[in-house]
Amino acid sequence: MKCILELKGIFKNYGKLPVLGGIDLKLFESDAVAIVGPSGCGKTTLLRVIANLEKPDSGLINRFYNRLGFVFQEDRLIPWYNVRKNLELVCDDERKIQRTLQRVGLAGFEHYKPGQLSGGMKQRLNFARALIVEPELLLLDEPFRSLDTPTKIRLINDLSVLLENMNIGYVLVTHDMREALSLAKRIYIMRGRPAKFVHHIELRNKMDFFDPSFLQLEKTILSHMEDAEAFQ
Numbered sequence: 001m002k003c004i005l006e007l008k009g010i011f012k013n014y015g016k017l018p019v020l021g022g023i024d025l026k027l028f029e030s031d032a033v034a035i036v037g038p039s040g041c042g043k044t045t046l047l048r049v050i051a052n053l054e055k056p057d058s059g060l061i062n063r064f065y066n067r068l069g070f071v072f073q074e075d076r077l078i079p080w081y082n083v084r085k086n087l088e089l090v091c092d093d094e095r096k097i098q099r100t101l102q103r104v105g106l107a108g109f110e111h112y113k114p115g116q117l118s119g120g121m122k123q124r125l126n127f128a129r130a131l132i133v134e135p136e137l138l139l140l141d142e143p144f145r146s147l148d149t150p151t152k153i154r155l156i157n158d159l160s161v162l163l164e165n166m167n168i169g170y171v172l173v174t175h176d177m178r179e180a181l182s183l184a185k186r187i188y189i190m191r192g193r194p195a196k197f198v199h200h201i202e203l204r205n206k207m208d209f210f211d212p213s214f215l216q217l218e219k220t221i222l223s224h225m226e227d228a229e230a231f232q
């Protein structure tokens, strides 16, 4: 399997605050990875380092992909532009706009402004903005935050199928174990100040949101995260 990204010994401080303390990670084509960890441990910082939006203080990054998509934690939509115009800001190829709207389930909503969309539809538009460039690697920073459970489950299922069909590798950052277990095949647990990966879990397949074996895995992951709270 082709490696698309390799991180070796990544360290990052913000001034005197040590945030990342030696992160190693290798991602492959069509990979499905989740990173979980307590709030403030450095998950977003790691995504920003991967996306080259932050420079690490030391460490090595090898990038073997051409295009990257990023779904940011905060909304990056322009409220006075409609759906189409929000996409045109990223890519003005009409065929790609149509195809992407179909893919994310927003065909027919081209003329809606973000304020006229539901939370789930707004997030579909955020996915569309990241997917329209047809990335080989997609970074997802808490993409289901503030969505109600039924909307979240529908979105997770749709996104999981879509990313698999498009052969896109992705890294999902989340606090939510169920999101991680539903979307990832490898889950890394980050903890400490500065943060490292302290544990990782390999799953044979992504799991259904209501899989009965969820509880045990959720407990295992949480036990590592609770240690983290005590550690800080």
Ligand SMILES: Nc1ncnc2c1ncn2[C@@H]1O[C@H](COP(=O)(O)OP(=O)(O)OP(=O)(O)O)[C@@H](O)[C@H]1O
Pocket: 014, 017, 019, 037, 038, 039, 040, 041, 042, 043, 044, 045, 046
């Ligand atoms: N630009 C910045 N300048 C200074 N400190 C920062 C900056 N960005 C983040 N930090 C600090 O770095 C630490 C890690 O932040 P980061 O946002 O990466 O954590 P996180 O795990 O993604 O948190 P959350 O899950 O709450 O989003 C925090 O203590 C935060 O205050």
